[in-house]
Amino acid sequence: MTIQVLVAAVKKNVRGLVTEMNLNTDAIIINQDDYFSYEEFQHNQALIKAYTFAERGVGLSRNHALLRANGDIVLFSDDDIVLEDDYADVIRDAFTAHPQADLMIFNVAVDERRATYRNTAFKRVRWYNYGRYPTYSVAARTERLHFHNISFSVLFGGGAKYSSGEDSLFLHDCLKKGLKVYSSPKYIGREVYRESTWFTGYTEKFFYDRGVIYRLLYGMMAKPFALRFLYAKKAEMCREISFKQAYQLMKKGIHS
8 A cells, every 4th residue: 555645835945844844755846936847756765746737726736736646545635734653554554454534633743823733543534523634634536536526625725826725625615515524533643833825814814714715614504604614613703893793794705
């Protein structure tokens, strides 16, 4: 069972990045910069394919990598993730032990300011809890993604029109097409904290964009989910923009 890491990067020295991320399996790096280039090289007996594109958008980068992927299992990752030495064995063992799993979501240690989840047991991921997982924690059977023609939205995420949500849309599409998604309590890496490339505070755009993604994720239930989201986080999010204003902005996005 071969493991291939699909890395979305921005303006990186790809050879240095391989060492920084502790990659020890085959990988495809999609690096966004102001020019085009391609190179492939060996690193720790692994084949690294590195593309640099003069494009913007994390969804576009992930699609470029996924289109070219040929490993049995792909692990999505970002250029600020440092993988554990045994990440490949952990992933391989998990899929071997659970042949029914099409996707597996692992723990990645992150700064508390960005933490949205922590898996404590192996369990099925369902419609009611899939929205909290970042793409860089997801591994998947490549053939299953290709067979179901699953890709990432190019409208959401860093560098795209709407600020975030490509992670949730990806898992939403996987579940919609019947793929089986599970969470694992195992850790495969850690994030090196840096300032977000898209989050600039709880602005009007933040709430509007959240409304747009909720319409796509939840359909007719978008408004109740928007209210639940705001109620749960109003102490943190509604300091400069009131709860009422935030909800109006989310509704505007829902009806866009």
